[in-house]
Amino acid sequence: MNQTDLIAAVAERAGLSKADAGKALEALVGTITDSLKQGDEVRISGFGTFGVSERGERQGRNPQTGEPITIGASKSAKFTAGKAVKEALNGD
Structure with a gap:
């Protein structure tokens, strides 16, 4: 799945336009990147941790x-x- 596919999937699942989903994805990636640059971890409950x-x-x-x-x-x-x-990956 590439970025365009991800944006389309998020837009469909959340009931957003592709433009709004794209902005949300860019904001998420930018925020995670900025936090990592500052040396902080980003924890998303139920998903994982970026460090x-x-x-x-x-x-x-x-x-x-x-x-x-x-x-x-x-x-x-x-x-x-x-x-x-x-x-989810291991079918448990």
Whole structure:
């Protein structure tokens, strides 16, 4: 499912226009992104938790030359599914 499909599905389920559903989705994604940038977790009851995972600096190799390189530290978004989502996926 891509973003357009998601907007159409949300619009149909919530009885909204596609434009309003698109605005709501953009607002949700923007709010989650802003919270993660500030280092906060976002918990959606019954769905899951969005958080930030920090990766430390590490050594790697250039695959073309085999030369050692340093890969810098970085942050990444992570999602942990909630109990209801896990149960729905596993048929419990």
